[in-house]
Amino acid sequence: MSVMHGLAMQLLRIPVACDEGRAIESLPSYIIRLAQQHVIPAGTLITRLTEAHPISGTASAKAQSAPLACLTRPNRTTADVVQMVALATGTEPIVLRRMTYLFLEQALGRTAGAYAKRLRWCPACLKADVDSGQPAYLRLLWSLSAVEACEIHGLRLQERCTHCGHIPRGYAQWTCLSRCQKCKKQHEDRSHSKVLPSIQQFGLDLADLVDAISRRADSFPRGGVTAGVKKVFDAVWEAEQEIRLWNKLSRDQWIKLALQDEPISLTAARQLSSCLDVPLPLLLEGHVGTAVFKFVLENPPPALARTSAKRVDPRKLQIAFEAILAESHEPPLSLKAIATTLGVAQNTLRNHFPRKSALVVANWSAYRTSRPERYKNEAIAAARSLLSTWHDTQTELLTKKSFLRVLLNRSSLPKNLLRAVIEFVLTEQSAARLILHELDAETRNPLANRAPFA
Ligand SMILES: [Zn+2]
Ligand SMILES: [Zn+2]
The missing domain is CATH 1.10.260 (434 Repressor (Amino-terminal Domain))
Structure with missing residues (x-):
């Protein structure tokens, strides 16, 4: 081990291009710029690092084979590379973790599709970096596949050179991130497309997420x-x-x-x-x-609140209202729910259609009053039916926990109600068993209980 420590690779420490906010740099970008600084291909840099700072056998082998673009994904390989780069450059590990999606590892399930397989960029952002005298760098945000366009420039993200079609190889030699690896021309927008990206393609919510990640000290919690x-x-x-x-x-x-x-x-x-x-x-x-x-x-939801502020056409409203009343609803709709659906205030309905509204209110309150009892009966029926068919339909051992889980899957009733009903049904069953057991004992030995009278 001491020999390994002696060989530990020391790299020049270069500053992170942007270490906070929506435009934070990605770890692959930092590695590319680090390799560029040392005039070696990024792949060689990773290989040297894994040799010099062995983290754990299989993981470092993985780090060498995982495409560079994947080193933002929340997994073990990324965590190991963070640790190696931190050791070699003396950069705080937390700074490097924020340049990845490692903080999502516990909170989100593994969804490989969420992360782009290739390095992507907005040509205008890279040009702006260069124009402002800074190194061009790749944003962490660009490695989420749902982000398809740059919110600042309204351009679609690219993953191949628009001059020669070359797809950059992460582990190869880089001269500058703003230029094509092959033809060396500056990346630019040459799509001449008249179709502007839609707002969804900017992934504004994801930009907020990246911003939050860039300011965090630890992972988002599990669950x-x-x-x-x-x-x-x-x-x-x-x-x-x-x-x-x-x-x-x-x-x-x-x-x-x-x-x-x-x-x-x-x-x-x-x-x-x-x-x-x-x-x-x-x-x-x-x-x-x-x-x-x-x-x-x-x-009411903001969109509907705006609609309700508009003047309503009573004729159209009547048609829509009557259409809803004509449908059968189980459970019945409340006046509030109907008003929300129609995008008007409850009072608008009351003023325009007093009798119909009164009827809706009466139906709804009758339903509401009877509701707790009905739900309880529904829950008991569901629990009894499950209990009586448990051994035929379930392979699992019957416990309160497994019972609740299956019941929750079958029913949309609230958990606390089902929980209470399970207690009730199981007690009911064990009481029944006790009686059966006593009856059984009695039939087998009719004299047993009557002995004193014999
Ligand atoms: Zn841009
Ligand atoms: Zn090119």
Whole structure:
């Protein structure tokens, strides 16, 4: 080991091009510039590093074969390369970790598709770097495949030279990141495309995420999203507002999110963040608190609030209102839910259609009053049915935990209700068994209990 330490590779320490904010540099970019500084190909640099700072056998072999562009992914290889580069350059490991997605490792499931396989760039950003007298560098944000265009310049990201079509090889020799490895021409936008990128292609939420990563000291917590989703689910259930939530995301999607033990994918987290209007970093942190509850429970969604401010055409409104009333709804819709769907205030409906509105209100409140009892009966029925068919349909051992899990999968009722009902049904069953057992004992030995009277 001491020999290894003696050989430990020392590299010149170059400053990170940008170490904070949405435009933070990526680790592959830093490695390329480091290699450039030492006038060796980036691949040679990685090989030397893994020889000089063996982290763990298989991992360093992997580091040598993993494409350079992949060294932002939240996995062991990236973590090892961070450690090697930190040792060799004396850079703080935390600074290098922020140049990757390692902080997402616990919070998100493995989703290789979320990360681009190749190095990508915005030609205008690279040119701006050079023009301002700084080294051209690749942004961490560009390695997420969902980011397809640069939010600053409105240009699509490139992954091949627009002059000669060359796709850069990460581990080869680099002269400058703003120039093509092969034809040496400056990268530029030559698409002449009239079609502008859509706002989704900028991945603005992902830019916020990168910004948050660049300021963090540690990983996003495991299960943060799930914990947050559970909180929302419970609060919305308590307030009897789940219909509004089902409008945002299907009930099945919710149940799945609330119950899964596996970390969710980046795509699912983004979808949820946009549905709930919670910034992605806060969602990953599990901080969905007040912002969401306010949105779900008090105010109509912003888009609908704007619509309701507009003047309404009573004739059109009547047609739409009657169309909704003509459909059968199980459970019935509340006036509030209908008003939200139509993009008007409840009072607008009350003023224009007093009798129809009164009917809706009456139906809804009858339903609401009977609701706790009905849900309880529904839950008991579901639990009894599962219990009686458990041995035929389930391979798992029957425990309270496994029972609850299967029941939750089958039913959309809230967890605490199902939990209570399970207690009830299991007690019921063991009481029944006890009686059966006594009856059984009695039939086998009819004299046993009557002995005193014999
Ligand atoms: Zn740009
Ligand atoms: Zn070229």
